[in-house]
Amino acid sequence: MSDSMTNYTIRDEIRDYWSARAATFDEQAGHEIFSEEERQAWRELFLRHLGQGDGRRALDLAAGTGVISHLLDGLDFEVTGLDWSEAMLSRAKAKARARGANIRFVIGDAEQTLEQPGSYDVIVTRHLVWTLVDPRTAFREWHSLLKPGGKVLIIDGDFISNTLVKRMIQLIERLTGRSVATPHTPNAMRETHERILKQVHFSNGAKAGDVADLLRDAGFANIQIDQNLSRIHREQARNLPFFKALERQTQHRYAVVASKPA
Incomplete structure (x- = not known):
């Protein structure tokens, strides 16, 4: 086996998986925002927990194509978007140029950012934590990046555990031999996704209580769990296949x- 393959880690596979998805990432609801109603629902979530930016420094971790970075920029935060995928960042930078937005985009690992300690007022992540290999190290890193009194806002979910709806979808897929929840995702991509899931920390699902416990261990305080995301999901559902929306x-x-x- 060559040295390049021997040194190919799960983090590399995660980076390459999202790089491969960059070209079509913004075509999917839940990634890009397709309505002003959903955009406003996201703004309300950020304002509820972070307040208006007023020039404060925000770090968008796993920024992808910059969707969250642009929302924070619109709320008057001074934004840095960090992602490990060059393909994602090139799209994020193109969006910023098109909008004339002054957002700094940098390549980096969300678990070891190499950003300056104590330099951010706010850290935001969307759908990152469930992919972390070592959330304990990541959360300590994020704690070090914040100024005293700074906040981290994690938007995530348990995408693994079976629900009644998920079991129903799995039954339909077995009976029909086709995917009904993600009909346009190539089989190879789904197989890579499943292989990655088996190797990350939250391989059994990232539950809010477990995330909160790890944040507490990393030194965070005043931890709140907000499950009032129904307006966001309702707006996203308008642009999703029926079973995926359900x-x-x-x-x-x-x-x-x-x-x-x-």
């Missing part, structure tokens, strides 16, 4: 906000 609205999805003690 699954989304019955999954354990949440926002967790926590503070670095002042």
Whole structure:
């Protein structure tokens, strides 16, 4: 086996998986935002937990194509978007140029960012935590990046555990021999996704309580779990296939906000 393959880690596979999805990432509801109603629902979530930006520094971790970065920029945060995929970042930068947005995009690992400690007022992640290989290390890193009194806002979910709707979808797929929840996802991509899931920390599902416990261990305080994301999911469902929309609205999805003690 060549050295390049021997040194190919699960983190590399995660990076390459999302790089391969970059070209079509913004075509899917739940990634890009397709209505002003959904955009407003996201703004309300951020304002509820973070307040208006007023020039404060925000770090969007696993920024992807920059959807969350642009939302934060619109709320007057000074935004840095960090992602490990060059393909994702090139799309994020193109969006910023098209909008004339002054967003700094940098390539980096969300678990070891190489950003300056104590330099951010806010850290936001969307659908990152469930993919982390070592969330304990990541959360300590994020804690170090925040200024005293700074906040982290994690938007994520348990996409693994079976629900009644998920079991129903699996039965239909077995009977029909085709995917009804993700009909346009190539089989090879689904297989890679499943292989990655078996190797990450939250291989049994990222539950809000477990995320909160790890944040507490990393030194965060004032931890709150917000499961009032129904407006966001309702707007996303308008642009999803029927079974995917049904699954989304019955999954354990949440926002967790926590503070670095002042």
